[in-house]
Amino acid sequence: MPSADIGTVIVTGGASGLGAAVAAAVRDAGGTPVVLDLRAGPDWCDGEVVDLADRRAAEAAVARVAERHGGIDAVVTAAGMDACGDFGVVDADAWDRVIAVNLLGTAAVVRAALPELERSRGRVVTVASTLGFRALPAATAYCASKFGVVGFTRALAAETQGRIGVTLLVPGGMDTAFFDGRDEQFKPGPDARLNRPEDVAATVVFALAQPPGCEVRELVVAPSTEPSWP
Structure with missing residues:
Protein backbone atom coordinates (compact mmCIF):
# COMPACT_ATOMS: atom_id res chain seq x y z
CA MET A 1 0.00 0.00 0.00
CA PRO A 2 1.62 3.33 -0.98
CA SER A 3 2.61 5.63 1.85
CA ALA A 4 0.89 8.51 0.05
CA ASP A 5 -2.42 6.81 0.78
CA ILE A 6 -1.84 7.09 4.54
CA GLY A 7 0.66 9.88 5.26
CA THR A 8 1.17 11.32 8.74
CA VAL A 9 -1.46 9.93 11.09
CA ILE A 10 -2.09 11.11 14.64
CA VAL A 11 -3.22 8.18 16.80
CA THR A 12 -4.59 9.07 20.22
CA GLY A 13 -4.22 6.36 22.82
CA GLY A 14 -1.45 4.86 20.72
CA ALA A 15 0.63 3.60 23.64
CA SER A 16 -1.56 0.54 24.23
CA GLY A 17 -4.56 -1.46 23.11
CA LEU A 18 -6.30 -0.62 19.87
CA ALA A 29 1.09 0.29 5.50
CA GLY A 30 3.87 2.80 4.83
CA GLY A 31 2.41 5.68 6.82
CA THR A 32 3.88 7.71 9.66
CA PRO A 33 2.05 7.25 12.95
CA VAL A 34 2.38 9.88 15.66
CA VAL A 35 1.11 8.82 19.09
CA LEU A 36 -0.67 11.14 21.52
CA ASP A 37 -1.05 9.46 24.90
CA LEU A 38 -0.64 9.94 28.63
CA ARG A 39 2.27 7.49 28.35
CA ALA A 40 5.09 7.42 25.83
CA GLY A 41 4.32 5.41 22.72
CA PRO A 42 6.57 2.80 21.10
CA ASP A 43 10.16 3.87 20.53
CA TRP A 44 9.85 3.33 16.77
CA CYS A 45 7.50 6.25 16.21
CA ASP A 46 7.14 9.92 17.06
CA GLY A 47 4.72 11.06 19.72
CA GLU A 48 3.59 13.53 22.34
CA VAL A 49 3.00 12.70 25.99
CA VAL A 50 -0.19 14.58 26.79
CA ASP A 51 -3.27 14.27 28.97
CA LEU A 52 -6.14 14.28 26.49
CA ALA A 53 -8.50 15.39 29.24
CA ASP A 54 -6.65 18.73 29.10
CA ARG A 55 -8.14 19.98 25.86
CA ARG A 56 -5.86 22.96 25.40
CA ALA A 57 -2.79 20.75 25.97
CA ALA A 58 -4.15 18.28 23.41
CA GLU A 59 -4.62 21.08 20.86
CA ALA A 60 -1.08 22.33 21.47
CA ALA A 61 0.29 18.81 20.96
CA VAL A 62 -1.47 18.58 17.60
CA ALA A 63 0.05 21.90 16.56
CA ARG A 64 3.54 20.65 17.43
CA VAL A 65 2.99 17.47 15.42
CA ALA A 66 1.85 19.47 12.39
CA GLU A 67 4.92 21.69 12.62
CA ARG A 68 7.36 18.78 12.94
CA HIS A 69 5.84 16.76 10.11
CA GLY A 70 4.85 19.54 7.75
CA GLY A 71 1.15 18.78 8.10
CA ILE A 72 -1.29 16.05 9.11
CA ASP A 73 -3.01 13.58 6.80
CA ALA A 74 -5.26 11.74 9.22
CA VAL A 75 -6.40 11.46 12.82
CA VAL A 76 -7.51 8.28 14.58
CA THR A 77 -9.02 8.87 18.02
CA ALA A 78 -8.47 5.56 19.78
CA ASP A 86 -23.83 2.62 39.30
CA PHE A 87 -24.18 6.32 38.61
CA GLY A 88 -24.75 7.23 42.25
CA VAL A 89 -21.68 5.29 43.34
CA VAL A 90 -18.99 6.11 40.77
CA ASP A 91 -16.62 8.84 41.90
CA ALA A 92 -17.70 12.11 40.29
CA ASP A 93 -14.19 13.05 39.16
CA ALA A 94 -13.68 9.64 37.59
CA TRP A 95 -17.04 9.94 35.79
CA ASP A 96 -16.15 13.39 34.48
CA ARG A 97 -12.75 12.21 33.28
CA VAL A 98 -14.33 9.53 31.08
CA ILE A 99 -16.30 12.24 29.30
CA ALA A 100 -13.25 14.49 29.13
CA VAL A 101 -11.01 11.87 27.52
CA ASN A 102 -13.43 9.91 25.36
CA LEU A 103 -15.59 12.73 24.00
CA LEU A 104 -14.09 16.15 24.67
CA GLY A 105 -10.53 14.96 24.02
CA THR A 106 -11.66 13.46 20.72
CA ALA A 107 -13.27 16.74 19.69
CA ALA A 108 -10.26 18.80 20.79
CA VAL A 109 -7.78 16.78 18.74
CA VAL A 110 -10.00 16.80 15.65
CA ARG A 111 -10.65 20.54 16.02
CA ALA A 112 -6.95 21.32 16.25
CA ALA A 113 -6.11 19.11 13.26
CA LEU A 114 -8.98 20.31 11.08
CA PRO A 115 -7.13 23.10 9.20
CA GLU A 116 -4.31 20.68 8.34
CA LEU A 117 -6.75 17.96 7.32
CA GLU A 118 -8.59 20.35 5.03
CA ARG A 119 -5.30 21.32 3.38
CA SER A 120 -4.33 17.68 2.85
CA ARG A 121 -7.91 16.54 2.14
CA GLY A 122 -7.24 14.08 4.90
CA ARG A 123 -9.34 11.77 7.02
CA VAL A 124 -10.65 11.30 10.55
CA VAL A 125 -11.50 7.95 12.09
CA THR A 126 -13.23 8.24 15.45
CA VAL A 127 -13.54 5.23 17.72
CA ALA A 128 -16.94 4.83 19.34
CA SER A 129 -18.23 1.49 20.66
CA THR A 130 -21.18 -0.82 20.37
CA LEU A 131 -22.12 0.89 23.65
CA GLY A 132 -22.48 4.07 21.65
CA PHE A 133 -25.75 2.55 20.42
CA ARG A 134 -26.84 0.26 23.24
CA ALA A 135 -27.00 1.46 26.85
CA LEU A 136 -26.11 -0.83 29.73
CA PRO A 137 -26.36 -0.36 33.50
CA ALA A 138 -23.23 0.60 35.46
CA ALA A 139 -21.84 2.22 32.31
CA THR A 140 -23.35 5.70 32.31
CA ALA A 141 -20.07 7.54 31.75
CA TYR A 142 -18.87 5.26 28.99
CA CYS A 143 -22.23 5.15 27.22
CA ALA A 144 -22.65 8.92 27.48
CA SER A 145 -19.18 9.49 26.01
CA LYS A 146 -19.56 6.98 23.18
CA PHE A 147 -23.12 8.03 22.30
CA GLY A 148 -21.56 11.50 22.11
CA VAL A 149 -18.79 10.32 19.79
CA VAL A 150 -21.42 8.81 17.48
CA GLY A 151 -23.35 12.07 17.29
CA PHE A 152 -20.22 14.19 16.97
CA THR A 153 -18.87 12.05 14.15
CA ARG A 154 -22.07 11.95 12.15
CA ALA A 155 -22.48 15.72 12.45
CA LEU A 156 -18.81 16.25 11.51
CA ALA A 157 -19.22 14.07 8.43
CA ALA A 158 -22.25 16.10 7.32
CA GLU A 159 -20.46 19.39 7.99
CA THR A 160 -17.18 18.57 6.24
CA GLN A 161 -18.36 16.40 3.36
CA GLY A 162 -16.27 16.96 0.27
CA ARG A 163 -13.48 18.54 2.32
CA ILE A 164 -12.25 15.71 4.55
CA GLY A 165 -13.14 12.07 5.00
CA VAL A 166 -14.85 11.03 8.23
CA THR A 167 -15.32 7.44 9.41
CA LEU A 168 -17.08 6.24 12.55
CA LEU A 169 -15.54 3.01 13.86
CA VAL A 170 -17.80 0.97 16.14
CA PRO A 171 -15.78 -1.84 17.72
CA GLY A 172 -17.14 -4.56 19.94
CA GLY A 173 -15.13 -6.27 22.66
CA MET A 174 -11.39 -6.56 22.09
CA ASP A 175 -8.68 -8.55 23.81
CA THR A 176 -6.78 -5.63 25.34
CA ALA A 177 -5.85 -4.33 28.79
CA PHE A 178 -9.01 -2.19 28.77
CA PHE A 179 -10.70 -4.62 31.15
CA ASP A 180 -7.74 -4.97 33.54
CA GLY A 181 -8.23 -3.75 37.08
CA ARG A 182 -12.03 -3.97 36.99
CA ASP A 183 -14.20 -5.85 39.44
CA GLU A 184 -14.98 -9.29 38.07
CA GLN A 185 -18.60 -8.32 37.42
CA PHE A 186 -17.43 -5.74 34.87
CA LEU A 208 -7.66 5.60 5.63
CA ALA A 209 -6.51 4.15 2.31
CA GLN A 210 -9.68 4.77 0.30
CA PRO A 211 -9.20 6.83 -2.87
CA PRO A 212 -10.32 10.48 -2.88
CA GLY A 213 -14.07 10.82 -3.05
CA CYS A 214 -14.75 7.34 -1.66
CA GLU A 215 -15.78 7.31 1.99
CA VAL A 216 -16.22 4.51 4.47
CA ARG A 217 -18.69 6.37 6.65
CA GLU A 218 -19.27 3.78 9.37
CA LEU A 219 -17.66 0.48 10.31
CA VAL A 220 -18.97 -1.99 12.89
CA VAL A 221 -16.29 -4.54 13.76
CA ALA A 222 -17.34 -6.99 16.45
CA PRO A 223 -16.83 -10.58 17.49
CA SER A 224 -19.38 -12.87 15.87
CA THR A 225 -20.91 -13.49 19.31
CA GLU A 226 -20.79 -9.86 20.51
CA PRO A 227 -23.55 -9.55 23.16
CA SER A 228 -24.01 -5.79 22.74
CA TRP A 229 -24.65 -5.91 18.98
CA PRO A 230 -27.12 -5.56 17.39
Whole structure:
Protein backbone atom coordinates (compact mmCIF):
# COMPACT_ATOMS: atom_id res chain seq x y z
CA MET A 1 0.00 0.00 0.00
CA PRO A 2 1.62 3.33 -0.98
CA SER A 3 2.61 5.63 1.85
CA ALA A 4 0.89 8.51 0.05
CA ASP A 5 -2.42 6.81 0.78
CA ILE A 6 -1.84 7.09 4.54
CA GLY A 7 0.66 9.88 5.26
CA THR A 8 1.17 11.32 8.74
CA VAL A 9 -1.46 9.93 11.09
CA ILE A 10 -2.09 11.11 14.64
CA VAL A 11 -3.22 8.18 16.80
CA THR A 12 -4.59 9.07 20.22
CA GLY A 13 -4.22 6.36 22.82
CA GLY A 14 -1.45 4.86 20.72
CA ALA A 15 0.63 3.60 23.64
CA SER A 16 -1.56 0.54 24.23
CA GLY A 17 -4.56 -1.46 23.11
CA LEU A 18 -6.30 -0.62 19.87
CA GLY A 19 -4.30 2.60 19.51
CA ALA A 20 -0.99 0.73 19.58
CA ALA A 21 -2.34 -1.75 17.04
CA VAL A 22 -3.44 1.14 14.79
CA ALA A 23 -0.03 2.80 15.05
CA ALA A 24 1.65 -0.45 14.01
CA ALA A 25 -0.81 -0.99 11.16
CA VAL A 26 -0.22 2.54 9.86
CA ARG A 27 3.53 1.96 9.97
CA ASP A 28 3.21 -1.37 8.20
CA ALA A 29 1.09 0.29 5.50
CA GLY A 30 3.87 2.80 4.83
CA GLY A 31 2.41 5.68 6.82
CA THR A 32 3.88 7.71 9.66
CA PRO A 33 2.05 7.25 12.95
CA VAL A 34 2.38 9.88 15.66
CA VAL A 35 1.11 8.82 19.09
CA LEU A 36 -0.67 11.14 21.52
CA ASP A 37 -1.05 9.46 24.90
CA LEU A 38 -0.64 9.94 28.63
CA ARG A 39 2.27 7.49 28.35
CA ALA A 40 5.09 7.42 25.83
CA GLY A 41 4.32 5.41 22.72
CA PRO A 42 6.57 2.80 21.10
CA ASP A 43 10.16 3.87 20.53
CA TRP A 44 9.85 3.33 16.77
CA CYS A 45 7.50 6.25 16.21
CA ASP A 46 7.14 9.92 17.06
CA GLY A 47 4.72 11.06 19.72
CA GLU A 48 3.59 13.53 22.34
CA VAL A 49 3.00 12.70 25.99
CA VAL A 50 -0.19 14.58 26.79
CA ASP A 51 -3.27 14.27 28.97
CA LEU A 52 -6.14 14.28 26.49
CA ALA A 53 -8.50 15.39 29.24
CA ASP A 54 -6.65 18.73 29.10
CA ARG A 55 -8.14 19.98 25.86
CA ARG A 56 -5.86 22.96 25.40
CA ALA A 57 -2.79 20.75 25.97
CA ALA A 58 -4.15 18.28 23.41
CA GLU A 59 -4.62 21.08 20.86
CA ALA A 60 -1.08 22.33 21.47
CA ALA A 61 0.29 18.81 20.96
CA VAL A 62 -1.47 18.58 17.60
CA ALA A 63 0.05 21.90 16.56
CA ARG A 64 3.54 20.65 17.43
CA VAL A 65 2.99 17.47 15.42
CA ALA A 66 1.85 19.47 12.39
CA GLU A 67 4.92 21.69 12.62
CA ARG A 68 7.36 18.78 12.94
CA HIS A 69 5.84 16.76 10.11
CA GLY A 70 4.85 19.54 7.75
CA GLY A 71 1.15 18.78 8.10
CA ILE A 72 -1.29 16.05 9.11
CA ASP A 73 -3.01 13.58 6.80
CA ALA A 74 -5.26 11.74 9.22
CA VAL A 75 -6.40 11.46 12.82
CA VAL A 76 -7.51 8.28 14.58
CA THR A 77 -9.02 8.87 18.02
CA ALA A 78 -8.47 5.56 19.78
CA ALA A 79 -7.93 6.90 23.31
CA GLY A 80 -10.60 5.71 25.71
CA MET A 81 -11.28 4.85 29.33
CA ASP A 82 -14.14 3.78 31.57
CA ALA A 83 -15.42 4.17 35.13
CA CYS A 84 -17.72 1.26 35.90
CA GLY A 85 -20.41 1.24 38.52
CA ASP A 86 -23.83 2.62 39.30
CA PHE A 87 -24.18 6.32 38.61
CA GLY A 88 -24.75 7.23 42.25
CA VAL A 89 -21.68 5.29 43.34
CA VAL A 90 -18.99 6.11 40.77
CA ASP A 91 -16.62 8.84 41.90
CA ALA A 92 -17.70 12.11 40.29
CA ASP A 93 -14.19 13.05 39.16
CA ALA A 94 -13.68 9.64 37.59
CA TRP A 95 -17.04 9.94 35.79
CA ASP A 96 -16.15 13.39 34.48
CA ARG A 97 -12.75 12.21 33.28
CA VAL A 98 -14.33 9.53 31.08
CA ILE A 99 -16.30 12.24 29.30
CA ALA A 100 -13.25 14.49 29.13
CA VAL A 101 -11.01 11.87 27.52
CA ASN A 102 -13.43 9.91 25.36
CA LEU A 103 -15.59 12.73 24.00
CA LEU A 104 -14.09 16.15 24.67
CA GLY A 105 -10.53 14.96 24.02
CA THR A 106 -11.66 13.46 20.72
CA ALA A 107 -13.27 16.74 19.69
CA ALA A 108 -10.26 18.80 20.79
CA VAL A 109 -7.78 16.78 18.74
CA VAL A 110 -10.00 16.80 15.65
CA ARG A 111 -10.65 20.54 16.02
CA ALA A 112 -6.95 21.32 16.25
CA ALA A 113 -6.11 19.11 13.26
CA LEU A 114 -8.98 20.31 11.08
CA PRO A 115 -7.13 23.10 9.20
CA GLU A 116 -4.31 20.68 8.34
CA LEU A 117 -6.75 17.96 7.32
CA GLU A 118 -8.59 20.35 5.03
CA ARG A 119 -5.30 21.32 3.38
CA SER A 120 -4.33 17.68 2.85
CA ARG A 121 -7.91 16.54 2.14
CA GLY A 122 -7.24 14.08 4.90
CA ARG A 123 -9.34 11.77 7.02
CA VAL A 124 -10.65 11.30 10.55
CA VAL A 125 -11.50 7.95 12.09
CA THR A 126 -13.23 8.24 15.45
CA VAL A 127 -13.54 5.23 17.72
CA ALA A 128 -16.94 4.83 19.34
CA SER A 129 -18.23 1.49 20.66
CA THR A 130 -21.18 -0.82 20.37
CA LEU A 131 -22.12 0.89 23.65
CA GLY A 132 -22.48 4.07 21.65
CA PHE A 133 -25.75 2.55 20.42
CA ARG A 134 -26.84 0.26 23.24
CA ALA A 135 -27.00 1.46 26.85
CA LEU A 136 -26.11 -0.83 29.73
CA PRO A 137 -26.36 -0.36 33.50
CA ALA A 138 -23.23 0.60 35.46
CA ALA A 139 -21.84 2.22 32.31
CA THR A 140 -23.35 5.70 32.31
CA ALA A 141 -20.07 7.54 31.75
CA TYR A 142 -18.87 5.26 28.99
CA CYS A 143 -22.23 5.15 27.22
CA ALA A 144 -22.65 8.92 27.48
CA SER A 145 -19.18 9.49 26.01
CA LYS A 146 -19.56 6.98 23.18
CA PHE A 147 -23.12 8.03 22.30
CA GLY A 148 -21.56 11.50 22.11
CA VAL A 149 -18.79 10.32 19.79
CA VAL A 150 -21.42 8.81 17.48
CA GLY A 151 -23.35 12.07 17.29
CA PHE A 152 -20.22 14.19 16.97
CA THR A 153 -18.87 12.05 14.15
CA ARG A 154 -22.07 11.95 12.15
CA ALA A 155 -22.48 15.72 12.45
CA LEU A 156 -18.81 16.25 11.51
CA ALA A 157 -19.22 14.07 8.43
CA ALA A 158 -22.25 16.10 7.32
CA GLU A 159 -20.46 19.39 7.99
CA THR A 160 -17.18 18.57 6.24
CA GLN A 161 -18.36 16.40 3.36
CA GLY A 162 -16.27 16.96 0.27
CA ARG A 163 -13.48 18.54 2.32
CA ILE A 164 -12.25 15.71 4.55
CA GLY A 165 -13.14 12.07 5.00
CA VAL A 166 -14.85 11.03 8.23
CA THR A 167 -15.32 7.44 9.41
CA LEU A 168 -17.08 6.24 12.55
CA LEU A 169 -15.54 3.01 13.86
CA VAL A 170 -17.80 0.97 16.14
CA PRO A 171 -15.78 -1.84 17.72
CA GLY A 172 -17.14 -4.56 19.94
CA GLY A 173 -15.13 -6.27 22.66
CA MET A 174 -11.39 -6.56 22.09
CA ASP A 175 -8.68 -8.55 23.81
CA THR A 176 -6.78 -5.63 25.34
CA ALA A 177 -5.85 -4.33 28.79
CA PHE A 178 -9.01 -2.19 28.77
CA PHE A 179 -10.70 -4.62 31.15
CA ASP A 180 -7.74 -4.97 33.54
CA GLY A 181 -8.23 -3.75 37.08
CA ARG A 182 -12.03 -3.97 36.99
CA ASP A 183 -14.20 -5.85 39.44
CA GLU A 184 -14.98 -9.29 38.07
CA GLN A 185 -18.60 -8.32 37.42
CA PHE A 186 -17.43 -5.74 34.87
CA LYS A 187 -15.06 -8.05 32.99
CA PRO A 188 -15.95 -10.26 30.01
CA GLY A 189 -16.99 -13.72 31.09
CA PRO A 190 -14.65 -16.70 30.81
CA ASP A 191 -16.35 -17.82 27.58
CA ALA A 192 -16.29 -14.38 25.94
CA ARG A 193 -14.81 -14.23 22.47
CA LEU A 194 -12.98 -10.97 21.89
CA ASN A 195 -11.48 -9.59 18.69
CA ARG A 196 -7.77 -9.09 18.33
CA PRO A 197 -6.98 -5.36 18.23
CA GLU A 198 -4.75 -6.01 15.21
CA ASP A 199 -7.77 -7.17 13.23
CA VAL A 200 -9.75 -4.06 14.14
CA ALA A 201 -6.74 -1.88 13.32
CA ALA A 202 -6.65 -3.35 9.83
CA THR A 203 -10.12 -1.93 9.21
CA VAL A 204 -8.87 1.52 10.23
CA VAL A 205 -6.13 1.36 7.61
CA PHE A 206 -8.73 0.21 5.08
CA ALA A 207 -10.75 3.37 5.77
CA LEU A 208 -7.66 5.60 5.63
CA ALA A 209 -6.51 4.15 2.31
CA GLN A 210 -9.68 4.77 0.30
CA PRO A 211 -9.20 6.83 -2.87
CA PRO A 212 -10.32 10.48 -2.88
CA GLY A 213 -14.07 10.82 -3.05
CA CYS A 214 -14.75 7.34 -1.66
CA GLU A 215 -15.78 7.31 1.99
CA VAL A 216 -16.22 4.51 4.47
CA ARG A 217 -18.69 6.37 6.65
CA GLU A 218 -19.27 3.78 9.37
CA LEU A 219 -17.66 0.48 10.31
CA VAL A 220 -18.97 -1.99 12.89
CA VAL A 221 -16.29 -4.54 13.76
CA ALA A 222 -17.34 -6.99 16.45
CA PRO A 223 -16.83 -10.58 17.49
CA SER A 224 -19.38 -12.87 15.87
CA THR A 225 -20.91 -13.49 19.31
CA GLU A 226 -20.79 -9.86 20.51
CA PRO A 227 -23.55 -9.55 23.16
CA SER A 228 -24.01 -5.79 22.74
CA TRP A 229 -24.65 -5.91 18.98
CA PRO A 230 -27.12 -5.56 17.39
